[in-house]
Amino acid sequence: MKACPRCDSADTRVMVKSPVAGEWEMYVCNDCYYSWRSLEDPQVLPKFKLNKEMIKNLGVIPPVPPLD
Amino acid sequence: MSKVYKDLREFLATLEEEGQLVRVKEQVNPEPDIGTAGRAAANLKNGPAVFFENIRGYKTPVVTNVHGSWANHALMLGMPKDTPVKEQFEELNRRWDLFPVPPKILPREEALCKQNVIDKDINLFDVLALYRINEQDGGSFISKASIISGDPSEPDNLNKQNVGTYRIQVKDKDRVGIQALAMHDIAVQLEQAERKNEKLPIAITLGNNPLVTFMASTPVGYDQNEYEFVGALQDGVPFEITPADTAPHLYVPAHCEVVLEGYIIPRVREVEGPFGEFPGSYSGARLQCEVKITHITHRDNPIFENLYLGIPWTEIDYLMALNTSVPLYKQLKETMPEVQAVNAMYTHGMLAIVSTKVRYGGYGKGVAFRLLSTPHGMPYTKVVIVVDEFVDPFNLEQVMWAITTRVKPDKDVAIIPNCPGMPLDPSSVPPGIHTKMIIDATTPTPPEKIERETQLLETPKDTAKWEGIIRGLLDNLK
Numbered sequence: 001m002k003a004c005p006r007c008d009s010a011d012t013r014v015m016v017k018s019p020v021a022g023e024w025e026m027y028v029c030n031d032c033y034y035s036w037r038s039l040e041d042p043q044v045l046p047k048f049k050l051n052k053e054m055i056k057n058l059g060v061i062p063p064v065p066p067l068d
Numbered sequence: 069m070s071k072v073y074k075d076l077r078e079f080l081a082t083l084e085e086e087g088q089l090v091r092v093k094e095q096v097n098p099e100p101d102i103g104t105a106g107r108a109a110a111n112l113k114n115g116p117a118v119f120f121e122n123i124r125g126y127k128t129p130v131v132t133n134v135h136g137s138w139a140n141h142a143l144m145l146g147m148p149k150d151t152p153v154k155e156q157f158e159e160l161n162r163r164w165d166l167f168p169v170p171p172k173i174l175p176r177e178e179a180l181c182k183q184n185v186i187d188k189d190i191n192l193f194d195v196l197a198l199y200r201i202n203e204q205d206g207g208s209f210i211s212k213a214s215i216i217s218g219d220p221s222e223p224d225n226l227n228k229q230n231v232g233t234y235r236i237q238v239k240d241k242d243r244v245g246i247q248a249l250a251m252h253d254i255a256v257q258l259e260q261a262e263r264k265n266e267k268l269p270i271a272i273t274l275g276n277n278p279l280v281t282f283m284a285s286t287p288v289g290y291d292q293n294e295y296e297f298v299g300a301l302q303d304g305v306p307f308e309i310t311p312a313d314t315a316p317h318l319y320v321p322a323h324c325e326v327v328l329e330g331y332i333i334p335r336v337r338e339v340e341g342p343f344g345e346f347p348g349s350y351s352g353a354r355l356q357c358e359v360k361i362t363h364i365t366h367r368d369n370p371i372f373e374n375l376y377l378g379i380p381w382t383e384i385d386y387l388m389a390l391n392t393s394v395p396l397y398k399q400l401k402e403t404m405p406e407v408q409a410v411n412a413m414y415t416h417g418m419l420a421i422v423s424t425k426v427r428y429g430g431y432g433k434g435v436a437f438r439l440l441s442t443p444h445g446m447p448y449t450k451v452v453i454v455v456d457e458f459v460d461p462f463n464l465e466q467v468m469w470a471i472t473t474r475v476k477p478d479k480d481v482a483i484i485p486n487c488p489g490m491p492l493d494p495s496s497v498p499p500g501i502h503t504k505m506i507i508d509a510t511t512p513t514p515p516e517k518i519e520r521e522t523q524l525l526e527t528p529k530d531t532a533k534w535e536g537i538i539r540g541l542l543d544n545l546k
């Protein structure tokens with residue numbers, strides 16, 4: 001399985017295969033949810049690259065409220 | 069009585085008859101072809117909707133740019149396709165006042181959106197030809213859904229049911245991310261559910277009657293029902309809805325193409341984005357809400373309607389032009405009858421132009437403050453230009469004239485720091501904070517000091533007659 005084009009994680013999987021069999025597969029990263037198709041050659045810009053540390057520190061929208 | 073469309077398909081048929089829809093029959097790739105065509109269609113004057121019949125690997129079609137020109141917008145309202153924008157604004161204002169027109173609730177067997185049911189092995193890709201819209205998007209996005217949610221404390225109160233458009237990222241065959249910004253109605257409902265650690269049921273509807281999509285992206289009051297507005301905009305014809313299968317307190321458009329039913333998973337946030345957004349730039353990755361899809365209903369051969377977003381203008385700018393202008397106009401007019409028109413067509417109202425009579429000195433600034441304190445204007449509008457009542461705010465040449473000849477910058481331009489802002493605006497720093505700017509381009513009025521007398525040029529009496537003569541001579545040249 002290919003590494004994630006965005007966060008380089010090896011934890012990726014096939015998300016779905018084309019409804020018309022054999023045309024393409026789509027992959028998804030289990031760490032950052034980036035997804036891409038086998039027909040693509042994704043070039044994620046450096047400013048959009050992520051790593052585990054950055055993911056933990058991303059902004060939260062909307063904030064999770066306290067429990068009642 | 070204006071023309072009313074039962075569903076998206078009837079509207080697409082009209083667009084095709086009017087030369088405002090083209091069909092791409094050759095096979096295309098999901099990326100980059102569909103997104104690119106959306107950009108290209110918006111670049112053309114009166115660009116058409118683009119219908120893709122054959123997308124590699126998919127069994128279902130896509131249509132894009134359905135709202136993407138003033139011609140299509142006029143046809144949506146049942147008006148001739150060459151209707152000027154100002155006339156479309158005035159017609160919308162007239163129909164707006166027919167609100168509320170209660171919707172008609174159809175039994176399940178009469179609702180075309182229920183033709184097919186999927187309740188196990190959910191796979192969105194079997195029903196929707198999903199694709200990446202812009203190159204740096206984090207995945208496939210659904211950009212044109214109308215999402216229905218209810219108020220958890222009053223689930224049966226139709227007035228507190230919300231129909232809104234929020235961007236959706238496909239995360240898996242049965243799971244999507246959704247953006248619920250704090251300022252949006254759905255965030256109010258979500259907070260109530262999350263405080264109790266409860267699921268918030270939602271229905272994501274796709275391929276809607278064009279006026280539903282129009283209303284879903286219109287800023288109306290929290291307790292105003294969008295379906296009652298659709299009936300008003302249909303010139304008084306009630307809109308047809310039907311209960312969702314898994315959450316019968318939620319009502320969905322009866323004849324939409326696809327309904328994805330499910331719930332927002334409480335207290336979970338995962339990576340969402342980037343996504344190319346309406347201000348013409350990407351909004352980066354954030355931790356956002358996740359939706360589990362548990363049930364799908366769809367019409368036979370469902371059409372996936374989606375929109376392209378890019379540097380304005382693209383389809384989203386046509387969709388969010390007059391539906392931003394009209395509610396702001398109505399809210400101002402309620403307390404300030406002097407207001408004549410509002411043009412808030414620029415980047416979802418981040419800039420707004422208001423024309424008004426000036427009752428007394430400083431009135432123009434007062435109008436601007438009023439606009440900046442409306443529910444939509446408060447976070448979204450950053451720049452307000454106020455012009456006299458004889459200036460047409462939809463005519464930018466006239467607006468520029470008003471600014472060049474009416475504005476004394478040291479007294480007529482006001483800068484107000486640290487106000488609420490729109491976080492997707494890249495100039496909003498920190499995201500969610502705006503500095504507002506008011507440009508008062510109205511003519512000075514007492515008690516303001518009139519420092520120089522001005523005599524405006526008048527339009528010669530027979531101008532209209534001469535317009536006719538010259539037009540006739542031009543026609544003779546053809």
Ligand SMILES: [Zn+2]
Nearest residue numbers: 004007029032
């Ligand atoms: Zn990743």
